[in-house]
Amino acid sequence: MNLGELEKLVLKYFWQVKEADAKEVHSYFEKQRGGTLNTIQSTLDRLFKKGLLSRDKQGHAFQYRAAKQRKAFIGQLIKDITQDFTIGDEDSLLTAFVSLSSELNEGQMDVLEKMIQDYRSKVSKEEKV
Amino acid sequence: MNLGELEKLVLKYFWQVKEADAKEVHSYFEKQRGGTLNTIQSTLDRLFKKGLLSRDKQGHAFQYRAAKQRKAFIGQLIKDITQDFTIGDEDSLLTAFVSLSSELNEGQMDVLEKMIQDYRSKVSKEEKV
DNA sequence: TCAAATACCGATTGACAGTCGGTTTTTCAT
DNA sequence: ATGAAAAACCGACTGTCAATCGGTATTTGA
Numbered sequence: 092m093n094l095g096e097l098e099k100l101v102l103k104y105f106w107q108v109k110e111a112d113a114k115e116v117h118s119y120f121e122k123q124r125g126g127t128l129n130t131i132q133s134t135l136d137r138l139f140k141k142g143l144l145s146r147d148k149q150g151h152a153f154q155y156r157a158a159k160q161r162k163a164f165i166g167q168l169i170k171d172i173t174q175d176f177t178i179g180d181e182d183s184l185l186t187a188f189v190s191l192s193s194e195l196n197e198g199q200m201d202v203l204e205k206m207i208q209d210y211r212s213k214v215s216k217e218e219k220v
Numbered sequence: 221m222n223l224g225e226l227e228k229l230v231l232k233y234f235w236q237v238k239e240a241d242a243k244e245v246h247s248y249f250e251k252q253r254g255g256t257l258n259t260i261q262s263t264l265d266r267l268f269k270k271g272l273l274s275r276d277k278q279g280h281a282f283q284y285r286a287a288k289q290r291k292a293f294i295g296q297l298i299k300d301i302t303q304d305f306t307i308g309d310e311d312s313l314l315t316a317f318v319s320l321s322s323e324l325n326e327g328q329m330d331v332l333e334k335m336i337q338d339y340r341s342k343v344s345k346e347e348k349v
Numbered sequence: 350t351c352a353a354a355t356a357c358c359g360a361t362t363g364a365c366a367g368t369c370g371g372t373t374t375t376t377c378a379t
Numbered sequence: 380a381t382g383a384a385a386a387a388c389c390g391a392c393t394g395t396c397a398a399t400c401g402g403t404a405t406t407t408g409a
Contacts, residue, residue: 093222095397099304107307113355129400132356137397151407152355165305165319169298175228176294178236184323188332190294191316192339200336203317207333210321224366242386258369261387266366280376281386 092141092171097126097134102143102164105157112152221270221300226255226263231272231293234286241281 094102101116111119117131135155138144143164146153159167169187177183195203223231230245240248246260264284267273272293275282288296302316324332 093396097398103305103307106305126398127400128355130398133400134398136357148355148406161305162319162322165302165315166323168301169316169320170323172297172301173294176232176235176290178232182328184320185328185331186294187298187320188317189335190291191298191313191320192335193291194295194299194313195339197343199311199314200339202314204333204336206318206321207329207336210324210329214326222365226367255367256369257386259367262369263367265388277375277386 092168095134097124097130098138098143100124101131101134101138102157105144105155106161110154110156112154114152116155221297224263226259227267227272229253230260230263230267231286234273234284235290239283239285241283243281245284 097120100120104116104119105111108115113128113132113135116135117126117128120126120131135144135146135153139146139155143158144155145158146155148154157164170183173183173187173190177186192203226249229249233245233248234240237244237248242257242261242264245264246255246257249255249260264273264275264282268275268284272287273284274287275284277283286293298316299312302312302319306312306315321332
């Protein structure tokens, strides 16, 4: 999945705004970068066709919203690009982690460890159900 | 950093082969996908100009090799794409981890935890020096 | 029903990878 | 030193894709 600059901005927008139509998106971006309503519309349409936005018509215009949660989207993205550089039966997800970890500092490591603990306690809770 | 399909293959090649000239790379890829020596040469040149391969002339031809270790390269790549989707002062590296973690299973979690322990022991060793 | 709002279509531009022919430059053996 | 062979370099063309936007068709609500 290869996204253009405007496409990325628009996606990011929808992770903060939940729902908007072309006009609203346009008025938001007009200030910071210009461009016509049409440009925004075709960008929204492109993202829709790529499955990254969903939409349905309410009254006048399509209401767009993010089709995937940010976390899931970024996770998939990372998995995809890592896949391109993994060899054979290698675990691309772990490769990604290992690659990332080489850039971590102490504090970030703490957060990561806490994250694992949270995950484990969540899992053990689910097992009891 | 946006790479083409052949560029990715060539990079991957150099993480396994250490060093090679255009002719060797070409003879390797010829079997699996065709293409002339010239195509390989310009791809090598492009990767060199992007700073992803280094080269120096030894006798006849340039000897190319990967300019970055795979781990560092993938780490940087992930950081970059995550950056595109982080907001404000958010820690893009941690965002990447959190996004990835949502796709981890138990066994992968174990490996990750072990990785952190290794890192910590390495750090404490360095502190003693 | 009709004017305004919106969606859709299609053309153009600009990047950039892939491809390769042809020319220049380099190199080594004689 | 020099000439053939090897390699590098240059430039052109193609295909793909995002961005852009004008113009037309369609939809909607007053």
